[in-house]
Amino acid sequence: MNRHQSQRAAYGCLWAAASITIVILAIIIMYVLLQGLPYLSLNFLFGRPEAQGREGGIMPAILGTLALGALSLIIAVPLGVGAAVFLTEYTRPSALTTMMRFGTDSLAGVPSIIFGLFGFIFFVTRLNLSWSLLAGSLTLALMVLPTLIRTAEEAIRAVPVSYREVSYGLGASRWQMVRTVVLPNALPGIVTGIILSFGRAVGETAAVIFTAGTALNIPTSVFSPTRTMAVHFYILAVEGISLPMAYATGAVLIVTILIINVAANLFISRGIARTVRR
Amino acid sequence: MKERLIGFLLFLSALVSLASLAVITFFIFEAGLPLIFKVGLGTFLESSAWSPSGKNPQFGIASMILGSVWVTLGAIVVGVPLGLAVAIFSAELAPPRLAAIIRPVIQLLAGIPSVIYGFIGLTILAPLVRTTLGGPGLSVLTAALILGIMILPSIVSISEDALRAVPRAYREGALAVGATPWQTIWRVLVPAARSGIVASIILGMGRALGETMAVIMMLGNALQVPRSPLDSATTLTSNIGLELAYASGAHREALFATGVVLFVLIMVLNMLANVLTGRVVLWRTRLPVSRSIFARLRGRQPAGDRSGS
Amino acid sequence: MSDIKIQIDHFSYTYGDEPPVLRNITLNVRRNSILTIFGPARGGKTTLLRSLNRLTDIDEPGKRQGRILLDGQDIYAPSVDVPSLRRRIGMVFALPVALPMSIFDNIAYGPRLQGVRSPSRLSDLVQFALEAAALWDEVRDRLDSSALALSGGQQQRLSIARVLALEPEVILLDEPTAALDPISTAKIEEALITLKSEYTIVIAPHNVQQAGRVADDAAFFLMGECVEAGPASQLFTVPRDRRTEDYITGRFG
Numbered sequence: 153m154n155r156h157q158s159q160r161a162a163y164g165c166l167w168a169a170a171s172i173t174i175v176i177l178a179i180i181i182m183y184v185l186l187q188g189l190p191y192l193s194l195n196f197l198f199g200r201p202e203a204q205g206r207e208g209g210i211m212p213a214i215l216g217t218l219a220l221g222a223l224s225l226i227i228a229v230p231l232g233v234g235a236a237v238f239l240t241e242y243t244r245p246s247a248l249t250t251m252m253r254f255g256t257d258s259l260a261g262v263p264s265i266i267f268g269l270f271g272f273i274f275f276v277t278r279l280n281l282s283w284s285l286l287a288g289s290l291t292l293a294l295m296v297l298p299t300l301i302r303t304a305e306e307a308i309r310a311v312p313v314s315y316r317e318v319s320y321g322l323g324a325s326r327w328q329m330v331r332t333v334v335l336p337n338a339l340p341g342i343v344t345g346i347i348l349s350f351g352r353a354v355g356e357t358a359a360v361i362f363t364a365g366t367a368l369n370i371p372t373s374v375f376s377p378t379r380t381m382a383v384h385f386y387i388l389a390v391e392g393i394s395l396p397m398a399y400a401t402g403a404v405l406i407v408t409i410l411i412i413n414v415a416a417n418l419f420i421s422r423g424i425a426r427t428v429r430r
Numbered sequence: 431m432k433e434r435l436i437g438f439l440l441f442l443s444a445l446v447s448l449a450s451l452a453v454i455t456f457f458i459f460e461a462g463l464p465l466i467f468k469v470g471l472g473t474f475l476e477s478s479a480w481s482p483s484g485k486n487p488q489f490g491i492a493s494m495i496l497g498s499v500w501v502t503l504g505a506i507v508v509g510v511p512l513g514l515a516v517a518i519f520s521a522e523l524a525p526p527r528l529a530a531i532i533r534p535v536i537q538l539l540a541g542i543p544s545v546i547y548g549f550i551g552l553t554i555l556a557p558l559v560r561t562t563l564g565g566p567g568l569s570v571l572t573a574a575l576i577l578g579i580m581i582l583p584s585i586v587s588i589s590e591d592a593l594r595a596v597p598r599a600y601r602e603g604a605l606a607v608g609a610t611p612w613q614t615i616w617r618v619l620v621p622a623a624r625s626g627i628v629a630s631i632i633l634g635m636g637r638a639l640g641e642t643m644a645v646i647m648m649l650g651n652a653l654q655v656p657r658s659p660l661d662s663a664t665t666l667t668s669n670i671g672l673e674l675a676y677a678s679g680a681h682r683e684a685l686f687a688t689g690v691v692l693f694v695l696i697m698v699l700n701m702l703a704n705v706l707t708g709r710v711v712l713w714r715t716r717l718p719v720s721r722s723i724f725a726r727l728r729g730r731q732p733a734g735d736r737s738g739s
Numbered sequence: 740m741s742d743i744k745i746q747i748d749h750f751s752y753t754y755g756d757e758p759p760v761l762r763n764i765t766l767n768v769r770r771n772s773i774l775t776i777f778g779p780a781r782g783g784k785t786t787l788l789r790s791l792n793r794l795t796d797i798d799e800p801g802k803r804q805g806r807i808l809l810d811g812q813d814i815y816a817p818s819v820d821v822p823s824l825r826r827r828i829g830m831v832f833a834l835p836v837a838l839p840m841s842i843f844d845n846i847a848y849g850p851r852l853q854g855v856r857s858p859s860r861l862s863d864l865v866q867f868a869l870e871a872a873a874l875w876d877e878v879r880d881r882l883d884s885s886a887l888a889l890s891g892g893q894q895q896r897l898s899i900a901r902v903l904a905l906e907p908e909v910i911l912l913d914e915p916t917a918a919l920d921p922i923s924t925a926k927i928e929e930a931l932i933t934l935k936s937e938y939t940i941v942i943a944p945h946n947v948q949q950a951g952r953v954a955d956d957a958a959f960f961l962m963g964e965c966v967e968a969g970p971a972s973q974l975f976t977v978p979r980d981r982r983t984e985d986y987i988t989g990r991f992g
Contacts, residue, residue, distance in 0.1 A: 155610050162612040166523060169515030170532060176579055177535050180542060180550055234443030242440055244800075254704075255448025261633070261700035262454065262693075263640020265667045269689045270454045272674065273461050294450045301447065314836040318898070320797055322849035322905060323826035327436045332848070337839060348541075355543030358642040358667075362674055386545045386643055389552065402546060409541050417534060 181406060188403025191396045197404070201368055205384060206394045210401055212370045216378035217408075219285055219371055220364060221353040224292035229346060231293070232300025233335075239301075240308045241330055260298035264358040267295050271363035283377040288364025295359055296349035303348070307341020308334055344419045351412040354405070357382045381405050458693055462686030465489065474687065480653055482673070482681035489684045491691065493655045497570075497663035498639055498692075500656050501649065504574025505581055505638035510631055512578065513585030514620075517630075520586070521593035522615055540583035548647030551576040556648065565660030568650030574659070576648055577641060581634035588633065588707075592626020593619055629703040636699040640692070642667040666692045741811070744770040744909060744939040745791065750805035752786055752795070760786045762963045763805070768909075768956075773931065773940040775954035775971065777947060778986065782960035784943040785833075788911045791941065792828040793821050809909070826853065829902030833914040835894035837886035842878050845886045845897055849905040864904045872900035873930045892923025899930065910934070912942040916949065928953050947987055951975050959983045 199209025235252070243249055271291030281287040311334050319329040335342075357380075365377030366387060379387075385405055388398035466474050469489045477490025520532045551572050560567030596619050604614040620627065650662025651672060664672075670685050670692075677685055745768035752761040761783045768774045776784045789795045791807060793814065807814050814824055826849065838845050846865040847855075855861060865882065869875040874896040878889070886897060895915055902910055912931070916924040924945070931940060931953055944950040950957055950971070957975065958968035959982075967980045978984045 155613065159610040159612040162616070163523065166515050166519040169512050170519040170524065170528070172512065173516050173539070173582065174531065174535050177539055180546065181538075183550065183554065184546060231443045231446050234440045235446065238437075238440035238444035242437055243444075249444075252444050252448050255451045257704060258697065258700055259447045259451050259454075261636055261696060262451075263636075263642070263667065263696060265640065265642040265670055266454065266458065266689055266693055266696070268642075269461075269670065269674070269686060270457055273686070274453070274457050278457070294447075294454075297447050297450070312836075314832065314834065315838060316797070317794065317830075317832060318836050318838060318901075319848075321792065321794060321825055321830040321832075322852065322901060323822040324852050325433050325822050327433055328822075328852050332852070333838065351541050355541065355545075357543065357545050358671055382543050382545050385549070386647075389545070389549050390647060398549070402549060405543060406546060409543065410538070413534065413538050413541050417537075 181410070184399070184402045184406045188399040188401070188406075191400035192403060196400055200370075204393055205368065205388055205397055207397075210381065210384060210404065212368055213379050213381045213384040213401070214404070215370050216285075216364070217354055217380040217382070220288050220292065220360065220378060220380055221350045223285060223289035223374065224296065224353050225346060225350060227289060228293035228297050228300055228349065232297050232345070233304045233342060235297075235301045236304035236308055237330055237334070240305055241326065241334060256298045256301050259294065260302075262295075264295065264356060267291050267359040268362040271359060276363055281375070283363065283365025283367070284375045285364060285371050285378050286374040288360050288378070289374075291359050291363045292353050292356060295356070296352050299349050299352065300345050303345025304338065304342045307338035307345070310341065311337040340419050344416045347412055347416040347419065351409060351416070354380070354408055354412065355382055356380075357386050361386070381408070455693070458686060458689050461683060462688070462690035465680060465683040465687045466690065469684075469687075475691070478655060480669075482677065482684050487680055487684075489680075489687070491666065491669075491688055493653060494664050494666045494669050494688065495691070496655050497649070498665040498667070500570045500659075500663060501573050501577060501645065501665055502635055502638040504570055504659065505577035506631065506635060508575055508578025509581040509585055509634055509638075513582045513630070513634070514589055514627065516582070517586045517589035517593060517627075518615060518620070521590045522619070523611075536583050536586050539579065544580065544641060544644040545647070547576050547580050548644030551644065551648035559660070563660055565658075566650050566652075566662050568648055568662055569660045570649070570656050570663055571659040573645055573648040573663075576644060577638045580641060580644065581637045584634045584637055585630045588630035589623065589627045592623035592630070592707075595626070596622045625706045629706040632699050632703040632706070636696050636703070639699070640667060640696055642671045646671050742769055743767045744810065745941075746806075746808040746811075747787075747791075748806040748808065750787075750790065750803075750807055752783075752790060752801055752803055754799060754801040758963070760801070760963050761790070764965045766958055766965055766968055768939055768941055770939055771935055771937070772955040773935050773942060773953055774956045774958065775950040776941065776943045776958050776960055777950040778960035778966075781962075783963040784960050785913055787960070788830065788913050788941065788943060791909070791911055792825045792830055794825070794830060796821065822852075826905045827907055828909040828911060829905050829907040831895070831898045831902055831910065831912045831915050833917045835891050835898055835918060837889060837894045837897055839885070839887055841883050842886045842889070842897065843882040846900050846904045849901060853905075864906075868900040868904035871903050871930070871934060872896045873926055874900055890923075892919050892926065895919060895923065896927060896930065899927070903934075907938065909939045909941065912940065914943055914945050916945045924949070947975075947989075959986065961986070 196209045198211050200211055202208035239249055239252065271287060275281050275287035275290050276283060315333045315337065316329060319333045324332065360380055361383050364380065366379045366383055367377035368379050371378040381401060382405060385398055385401040388394055388401060474489055474491060475495065476492050477488065478492040479488040479490045481488045516532065520529050524532060555572045555575060556567035559565065559569060559572050600618050600622055601614055604618040609617070645665050646668045649665065649668055651664050651668060652662035653664050654661070656663040666688050670688055674685050747764050747766040750761060750764045751759050753759045764787065776787060778784060786795065795801060803815065809827065838848065843865055846868050847861045850861060850864050866875060869878065874893060877893060886894065889897060916927055928949065934940065942953065944953070954971040956969065957971040959966045959974070961982055967974060967978060967983045974983065975987060978987060
């Protein structure tokens, strides 16, 4: 094979790989949607489940997912943004920041089942929170923390240095500078990180099932156990409770993830539109 | 005064991830190590007898380790060529329009919950494998194929960044001496981006090794050492995921001990990748929003952009 | 009250292991005058200006020797509150920077940091500052629109107005017209000359001509040293030092 033929063959393979990837994604989404959509109804979305989910709706799981995602973000966002502000604005590279970054990087690499084990032994058992919204949210908060820190850091670093100089030059204290210049301008990036973190909370199963439990009821307090859509879907599918209901739940799950990703991208292009005008 | 307090609070927030890593490590080890000492590390790792309850419980995780190894290697075999090809494609030859499609595609692949992947393996792939190749269908092969797709985002985003970071002079130099574009890519760019690519593979291994729910759904969960890719198996993670809900006493300790082994393996992989690339990489395995997006946020082109070459 | 506003006393500044950026500078700034610090690039002008309101604090940390006195008080004394110092000594940068907010909010930014909340007081300050910076007539009808939409010259006058709204005592300008066209430059120079009755101004001009046009006093900086300082009329016509003369007559730089 001469070099021009190998050029052709290689580029053919690259095009094929890219097409295959796109097709795979399309198949996954279309399959779940097409199988699930026929079973979707208002009753399904807003109804309560009956017979372990064999019939009825998934309202408790939807509410559980939203509550768990929201609570974990309420815990994690201040910490994540705070950490990012500290690392970018309050300190210079040192042994300590290297350690902090090591912690963040390593935490990002910890698999979710380990978070599940930890949440189970620490929050559920040791702190006696039992299977609850709070235990699940605390676990998830730790899980999404690295994502939040890193997106916030990137977004903060993208704020022009000149803005900081102007602000300091006009007599801003460090926190005034952060509050009036850095955070407002980093907001689109930070929000993108928050949305993507919410997506992870929605899709997570292993860490949630052992910390928030599997109870199919509408949570009434942070100490109630709950079941998320992903966990509900998993149980329906694996325990063979009802395949149609699994399909329908899967469709809702996929649509949620699609919305989250589109929203995250929208925020990013907003941010770009804002910066381009500068 | 207020300034000081805020600074201190921010410092504490920055300390949280390091502290939680320490606390996680401590509690997993505290819950798991006693059993490893009791059984003996050698027996624990090398025996494949696992009967955690009953009068004479036996704790050997060899078959699960082998299951994990098989599945992880399988995922690498599937995911690396495909991921690397996609990375090269979008870094080097995708027309801007297509590149604009690929980026969100990869982002979405990373965002799809693992239970959905597992479900696809369970309902589409497993029956296909069973009818065409035989065996139970829920098998190492099925799991490896799906995991190969699940680790694509890690591999693509990190390799793509590494490729884009290769200085343009390399490209121009190779093309100038008459190399075809493909020769330039394969003999110059890929070797130059080698450490980033290897890191992406290692991190992909970490993801495959750590994946739990999808594996439970696809692997058949037979407690045996798989003899062929068509055999069913159990992994370190899937065993924890399956048994934790009802385990107690020594059985629960054994699951934490399994977690210790998994944790150590993952940490070794993470550190390897960390050493290979500097530190920018790890967090992005779970967040494949390409760095170029942030470069665009800054209003400038990412390093190594192809325009004009 | 002494005639000297700022006294720079044997001041040196060094980053890391590099040769000093400023060597043993001794220089006085007279009250209500314009001092121009001029010389070729990398002469230490920017570092000196940034040292005067301690913006060097936010750069890579460097080593400092000597003293800078504002009204006789050492600005590097531990008891000094840096934000209030920077409100007394305002800085305008080489590149115009409009913060991504409305024109009004840009000007009101500094006063708001100090806790000024009253809308009438704020709009008085904004009008005063914009008038003093010769920008009022051009923007009076669109104070609420984004400052990013202003032209470069307008943005630089906005930067000056932003500093004036602090009601500072000293204004530092680092090549304020470097990025501007001749017409905008003229407008800014005009504004500066009117401002000196109220303020003490230190400017690192864009070029020698500008230095000659606006300055009362002048100091020639070369490689981190203050080669010569004195009244501008004397320094630009009969420089004492050969290097100053060479630079002014355009033999280098």
